[in-house]
Amino acid sequence: MAVENEYKRERSEEIEVDYVKVVNSNAFKKLMHDRKRFIVPLTIFFLVFYFLLPILTSYTTFLNTPAIGEISWVWLFAFSQFAMTWILCTIYVKKAASFDRQAEQIIAEIEKGGDSK
Numbered sequence: 001m002a003v004e005n006e007y008k009r010e011r012s013e014e015i016e017v018d019y020v021k022v023v024n025s026n027a028f029k030k031l032m033h034d035r036k037r038f039i040v041p042l043t044i045f046f047l048v049f050y051f052l053l054p055i056l057t058s059y060t061t062f063l064n065t066p067a068i069g070e071i072s073w074v075w076l077f078a079f080s081q082f083a084m085t086w087i088l089c090t091i092y093v094k095k096a097a098s099f100d101r102q103a104e105q106i107i108a109e110i111e112k113g114g115d116s117k
Contacts, residue, residue: 017107027106035099042088049084053077 022028053074056063063074 017111022106022110025106025110027102027109031099031102031106034102038095042092046084046088050081053081 053063056077057074063077064072067073067076
């Protein structure tokens with residue numbers, strides 16, 4: 001409850017931000033471009049890796065061959081998807097934090113009267 005009250009107090013003390021000015025700034029446009037350059041390839045990789053398992057198991061028999069003793073490649077590929085998900089999630093969280101810092105800098109610059117153009 002104390003944290004919520006602190007947050008409400010901080011929000012009420014903040015300066016009104018002109019978000020139209022923020023969106024039109026070159027710094028914001030660069031941020032959005034950088035974000036897109038990061039997210040699109042990761043999304044494509046994730047989707048290809050994710051859908052490769054059902055495609056390969058449906059149309060080939062390669063993954064049915066033994067890899068380690070009785071464990072076939074399909075099991076290794078399936079478990080690697082869990083690792084891939086956690087790794088991509090960790091990478092995204094770290095990168096998103098840097099995007100958040102950039103966004104805060106842009107807003108702070110606009111609040112100070114800078115144009116960022």
